Amino acid sequence: MRVLSLSDWRDLESYAKEVAGTPHDLLRAPETGLVMLRGRMGATGAAFNLGEATVTRCAVRLVDGTEGHAYVMGRNAAHARLAALCDALLQGKDSGTAVSEMVIAPLEAKLQAAHVETSTKAAATKVDFFTMVRGDD
Numbered sequence: 001m002r003v004l005s006l007s008d009w010r011d012l013e014s015y016a017k018e019v020a021g022t023p024h025d026l027l028r029a030p031e032t033g034l035v036m037l038r039g040r041m042g043a044t045g046a047a048f049n050l051g052e053a054t055v056t057r058c059a060v061r062l063v064d065g066t067e068g069h070a071y072v073m074g075r076n077a078a079h080a081r082l083a084a085l086c087d088a089l090l091q092g093k094d095s096g097t098a099v100s101e102m103v104i105a106p107l108e109a110k111l112q113a114a115h116v117e118t119s120t121k122a123a124a125t126k127v128d129f130f131t132m133v134r135g136d137d
Helices: 002-006 009-015 077-090 093-124
Strands: 024-040 047-062 067-073
Touching: 002 067, 002 077, 002 093, 009 077, 009 093, 024 077, 047 077, 067 077, 077 093
Parallel strands: none
Antiparallel strands: 024 047, 047 067
16 A cells, blocks of 8 residues: 555556546545644654645445455545556455566665665765764874
8 A cells, every 4th residue: 555655656657557447436525624643753752733734535345245444545436446456356366476476576666766866965965973072192
């Protein structure tokens, strides 16, 4: 679910073309709302409200009764619906393997590549601070 929700919509749409036509019913049509983001100072500080984020959720049911649920950041209803459909298909034995290979694996590779690129750019700007102790002899 992490890979499906974090992936760019255009990437998800292109990799999941074959599964998008799978017959399903909407249990909960895509709907957009706000969630409160909570923060914490350090590891032990008191929690505080950091702000709100827009989230879209969706729930689907396949013909065999399998349910899939998804929450994605932003207002893209199609993203939430396709992610929920993939979630439902991932629970099946045969369809789960196919979706893992056709959709999840390439999306995860793209996310990993983006993470490496971001880390590389950040590492290039790293500054090492050091303190030199001076002593009077």
